[in-house]
Amino acid sequence: MRIVVLAGGVGGARFLSGVRAWASTHQAATQQAATQQAATQQAPTPRTVVTAIVNVGDNVTMHGLRICPDLDTVMYTLGGGNDRERGWGRAGESWVVKDELAAYGGTHSWFGLGDRDLATHLVRTRMLAEGRTLSEATAELCRRWRPGIEMLPASDDHFETHVVTPEGTMHFQEWWVRHRGVPEVVRFEFDGAATATAAPGVLAAIADADLVLVGPSNPVVSIGPILAVPGVRDAITKSPARVVGVSGIIGDAPVLGMADRCLRAVGVACSAAGVGGLYGARSSGGLLDGWLVDTVDAGTTVEGLPVRAMPLWMRDDEATAAMVAAAVELAAR
């Protein structure tokens, strides 16, 4: 079974951890079934493969370092190196370099650049400077973290989410981290989207998938940028795979982050129904074949879309794997 997951940062990383747990269980079950048949058949056991297509719109250059917050959050989380309480960055982090940069009068002291994290950016920046791609740098970093899934950046090209406010345009990180998402949003812009192409393997993974999961990440600034990479949305709508979305909104509030502010900016209600409608049913030109909402949102309807309600709090891998199992069931209908 081949599963593709569209993922942003913290929520996407937790979801992927559950997908990996589900895939491991599924693989073991498949293996066992294959072993029982092995006496008579020699066919290889089909593998359960998970490919994450990760948002690159948050990527930013600071202090000359190329920083990819969502890729790193997914990598650290799946590699067991993330700070669980803070959600982002490395466990046991220190902030010596950040303080020193501030002492030099650095202009980005609002950005949480940890010492451990910084080594990741150094390795990546050096590789990019040497002419390697973001995909190659990501693969190199993953040699250490062994996330247990395939991690692909949505695009290797320049692609950044910018926020147009009444006072001017700023990088998404500046709006989100520096200004805490407070400045009014006129619109989000994906800088580079006109010319960017999907990273190697992205479109093929979608085309070959049995199931595409749209993770419970921010629909506007995490999933939105992935779908804005030319070819990605098209590949999903044309894929033979079933496409199931998981709501990141539970009872009118985002599980994590500031999806409410982002949804308001694009005129969409902050609810499971609102986001389900934003994605839309594939049968009527949208993205999804099924929509998972939390039990508190049971009764949610989205035109043309089967909706299933179940607990969507990703407390641990077990709870999240149950969400994935439900999505698989919904896809099989």
Next chain:
Amino acid sequence: MRIVVLAGGVGGARFLSGVRAWASTHQAATQQAATQQAATQQAPTPRTVVTAIVNVGDNVTMHGLRICPDLDTVMYTLGGGNDRERGWGRAGESWVVKDELAAYGGTHSWFGLGDRDLATHLVRTRMLAEGRTLSEATAELCRRWRPGIEMLPASDDHFETHVVTPEGTMHFQEWWVRHRGVPEVVRFEFDGAATATAAPGVLAAIADADLVLVGPSNPVVSIGPILAVPGVRDAITKSPARVVGVSGIIGDAPVLGMADRCLRAVGVACSAAGVGGLYGARSSGGLLDGWLVDTVDAGTTVEGLPVRAMPLWMRDDEATAAMVAAAVELAAR
């Protein structure tokens, strides 16, 4: 009075600290004399200006960062941020990023890249990437450290000391730090020396100087590379300034570092006489008008060169300032 000092790293930095102390005392004395004349004369008090021309041959790119060990050692030392026991790097240093880079399988884990120090390299590397010169980056970094003297890199151009060994050529840092100066030296090469030019202000400072001091730094790999920048040696030999050298060898051993290994490689005796002879008397095509040696080396003679013996251990600024005072006296003969 205008003093130019040729300086390398740790020894050069300590010497400069003493030069600064001497200059401060000299400036105060000059000021007092001027004040006594002020009732009748309105001439401005002449300032005592110290310009350090710092070796760039140790500069190296690691992890994509441009690292300038001698410039930083001088800057940290004069700015009060250096580690006094270790000699190089920052006081209160930590090594988180270095350990993380090693965890990524980095190839330069032998290099002491501290977290605090790293911020300096980040600021410099970003500025260079933006098209600024090493001189401009140095001036920017000095806005924080306020070394109290003018610090000029010998050159803004590519210029690196390489070591040719029987097994191949390596960067000076690799020979010195990684291999502890053990590999046999066939010769030292100054990569880029053919096309490099002196950094802005270097030749003018020499031309305008009243006194040029050749610091007690390694004559082969600290002073040598400065003199190898096209135009520098010529500017010194043609300068109206007196040129006095200070021996970094006391009683057949270098005060700091591995000058003995370097001198052997160029066939020069590791002694005050040997190094004095290497620099040579300006009167016979060499560099110096005077040579300061330690009291244990009293009796040292160098053809054509006045030699003065005095204690050359730079225990503190007072001891070092006394060396400078002796050099000034020697220059005035």
